[in-house]
Amino acid sequence: MSKQSIEARISHLIEQSLCRLTRILPAKKTLPEDLGIQLEIPKDMAHGDLTTNAAMRMANFFGLSPMVLSEKIVSLIQEDLKKSNLESSVSEIEVKKPGFMNFFLSEQVLFDNLKIIKEENDCYGASNLGAGQRIQIEFVSANPTGPLTVAHGRQAAVGDALGKILEFSGHKVSREYFLNDEGRQIDALGESILFHYLAINEVNIPFPEDGYRGAYITEIAEEINKKYKDKFVEGYHKHRKFFSDYGVNVIVGGIKKDLADFNVCFDVWFPQSSLTKKRVSDVLDSLRKKGFVYDKDGAVWFNSMKLGDDKDRVVVKSDGSFTYLAPDIAYHLNKYKRGFKRLVDIWGPDHHGYVPRIKAAIKALGYDEKSLSVLLVQLATLYRDGKALSMSTRKGEFITLKEVIKEVGSDVARFFFLMRKLDSHLDFDLELAKRQSRDNPVFYIQYAHARIWSIKDFEYKQAKGSIPHRLDVSLIKEKEEKNLLRLLFQFPSCTSGCARNLEPYILIAYLNNLARAFHDFYTKHRVVSDDTALSGARLYLIDCVRICIGNGLNLLGVSLPKKM
């Protein structure tokens, strides 16, 4: 019996007994639809495997003290347990102090879970939470005017991990990169390259306003000059488009390579240029018909204030060109039109003011704003030896994602970017990241995985694989082993928690605990010994740990070393 079904069945029993109580006790009202009942895993294992606050939530409703209500519910549940085949799974239900009901699962459930892990293997922890729903996750989407920076690195790691987590939880995920390949910034890019190209050919023009600086710009200019010599010097203003196209091409190529080196892949690259002017103005026209768009001061405005924004926003400037919002509205409509039921946008914190605007647009387009989740991933600050490294994108002084990956490796970089809650600023210490000890959680977790392989190897060399991995329940009795059983049992609720909250860091905390529990077990008990039966049982157990750590690291996009 899988853990989900036990959880589900217990919470069903609770609800059932509440319903029965309304009939037994003089009910004043009908039960509210959302009871707010939570069945959760208690922090302290002394409080059982599952616990609920149901009695405390419902005490007022029934006019009973939480303790009395708890007792009544428990006695009803116990009657039902006898009738169902759950009786062997729940060993005890206790009522504690303020009114908690604690469920203790029988050890058999935890042992059966090991068999489930072995069977499901790399699917253990997967669920059908998403029920096959199509969900699109758009992330990075950095303008192709320069290489990816550390900030993009965090967004890339988060988006990719969330994609994997959502897939694992039964969603149909599409990862998308919106490529901003036209507009003023792209023009400025072209002009910046042109400036350097002309400089090489000893033609001096003023440096463009909003121009980009940085070695990569001069490199592109040199590359063009090498290929085409001084071909574009005469009548250079006619060739601006060539320079910007060339620059975008080179930079997008670099971005794709950096992402590939970071093990991040996208299903769709969506160029802004594919949203033609006509498509954008068609969308604006349809919004105008619905009364969401109006003219003022020679510009066209979106009536976003009525939909929750603090002011109305310009969509067509008085010079006739679109603001960024206009194609973005069309883009989001396009996402829905492609059949996605849910959208996730991952942005930097500098875009937070933009959220009400796009939410307003979603509403104006006639979709439920809740179908769009905007995740604002806070910045990552790089440190070296406790000192923050300064960054300024404008001056071209920044640390690229590429440099970070080169210095610490993809595994470590990904892990560090995911380590904190998305809302938290992230301090990324390069020296700590390279350290290989307990204070570096990546190595700590990978080390547990490698240790298990090392035990398996040892067994293979000693006994030539003759020890059968057989689960003899009576042999697993150490405290450290029981601890592992419990943690392994919790893995599925951890993965679905990540999916529900769109937060990968929950998984990291879990893996840290599991690795710790394993290291603790390892130093206290020998796996491979003369006692073949015991060795077999322990090999079975640690292989389940290996599967769990492996599945967890896979979701984070971190590799699973067999040796370290």
Place this chain on the structure above:
RNA sequence: GUCCCUGUAGCUCAGAUGGAUAGAGCGGCGCCCUCCUAAGGCGUAGGCCGUCCGUUCGAAUCGGACCAGGGACGCCA
């Protein structure tokens, strides 16, 4: 000025939808390799959870005010 994020042990941070005595790592101190990787483990010390009100059976968690740090507020993208 408006808005967003943050404020928990000396340092870096957990505390997933409010829950039962607030947890890790580092650093301090003291231990554990004739034994499957010591890149490990164990023990110990260390806290008015920024401040003040409020909601609740119950608050680090929710609401309000204030204080401190970071960031955003364009007919830029």
